[in-house]
Amino acid sequence: xxxxxxxxxxxxxxxxxxxxxxxxxxxxxxxxxxxxxxxxxxxxxxxxxxxxxxxxxxxxxxxxxxxxxxxxxxxxxxxxxxxxxxxxxxxxxxxxxxxxxxxxxxxxxxxxxxxxxxxxxxxxxxxxxxxxxxxxxxxxxxxxxxxxxxxxxxxxxxxxxxxxxxxxxxxxxxxxxxxxxxxxxxxxxxxxxxxxxxxxxxxxxxxxxxxxxxxxxxxxxxxxxxxxxxxxxxxxxxxxxxxxxxxxxxxxxxxxxxxxxxxxxxxxxxxxxxxxxxxxxxxxxxxxxxxxxxxxxxxxxxxxxxxxxxxxxxxxxxxxxxxxxxxxxxxxxxxxxxxxxxxxxxxxxxxxxxxxxxxxxxxxx
Ligand SMILES: [Zn+2]
Numbered sequence: 001x002x003x004x005x006x007x008x009x010x011x012x013x014x015x016x017x018x019x020x021x022x023x024x025x026x027x028x029x030x031x032x033x034x035x036x037x038x039x040x041x042x043x044x045x046x047x048x049x050x051x052x053x054x055x056x057x058x059x060x061x062x063x064x065x066x067x068x069x070x071x072x073x074x075x076x077x078x079x080x081x082x083x084x085x086x087x088x089x090x091x092x093x094x095x096x097x098x099x100x101x102x103x104x105x106x107x108x109x110x111x112x113x114x115x116x117x118x119x120x121x122x123x124x125x126x127x128x129x130x131x132x133x134x135x136x137x138x139x140x141x142x143x144x145x146x147x148x149x150x151x152x153x154x155x156x157x158x159x160x161x162x163x164x165x166x167x168x169x170x171x172x173x174x175x176x177x178x179x180x181x182x183x184x185x186x187x188x189x190x191x192x193x194x195x196x197x198x199x200x201x202x203x204x205x206x207x208x209x210x211x212x213x214x215x216x217x218x219x220x221x222x223x224x225x226x227x228x229x230x231x232x233x234x235x236x237x238x239x240x241x242x243x244x245x246x247x248x249x250x251x252x253x254x255x256x257x258x259x260x261x262x263x264x265x266x267x268x269x270x271x272x273x274x275x276x277x278x279x280x281x282x283x284x285x286x287x288x289x290x291x292x293x294x295x296x297x298x299x300x301x302x303x304x305x306x307x308x309x310x311x312x313x314x315x316x317x318x319x320x321x322x323x324x325x326x327x328x329x330x331x332x333x334x335x336x337x338x339x340x341x342x343x344x345x346x347x348x349x350x351x352x353x354x355x356x357x358x359x360x361x362x363x364x365x
Pocket of ligand 1: 191193337
């Protein structure tokens, strides 16, 4: 199952934002799959929501379940607080108040309109999870839904960070738990950058002793990422507040050093096995895979250059994760996450295209 909606495209230049996120990435992936006559079923957001949720899919209280209430109130409010939060999340303002990669005179739409689009991304991550859980696809795609947007894993408890305003992954996971669609959830984050916001949100929730649906259903976070480079570069680490992202550990962090690309697949396989071991007798109801394409050697973002997987390695990464989950009959929702420049669509498109041509192994080890 593929969840793809052209209405979710964030065309950054429309808002005056000068960040190299090509608006056509989801479109290119969907177009490539259509060209290859992929049998993967495709739904848009409206079709995905039909039969799953009556009324609004995502409400303010769903965001407040995860983030600081005052922060969420600013995003839903009027005035310039919402704009300030967006400027910070997309790193559009310098400490001296001048703009960074932002030119409002080029904007066709107010920056604050972006919040509505971001909310649709949060809905998509939740709906992809529901579709995976409801086994709506047909073999080889049952228990599997890839959402061609979302993945805002740097968003923190009370602020946006690293192009991420709110954390759709944790919001979706906690909503599923509160509604008792899923109890224990694995979050497998293989974006090039550490899932630092997700780690912070899960830790803060644990520290508060929070329960969901009167239970403590649990999330396990695994992050495989560049050992150095943002948000783990020297400047970010020295400016970080103690006990806050990016200093908060995931349940299992696997940092990959520069030039260790050849070890990536082995490290990932070991990480998946270790995650299962540490989960003990608890089998997850769902895995959310944050499948950023920025570890790809042709990624256009300079800050992701410390990880440089070949296209084959990127595809192998995703096939390994899917095979691991399918062997254990664990449904999975996949989120697009990072990927920059003109080649960023390739790893995801090749992975999805490979599924019908070379089904992943689903037998037991
Ligand atoms: Zn990234």
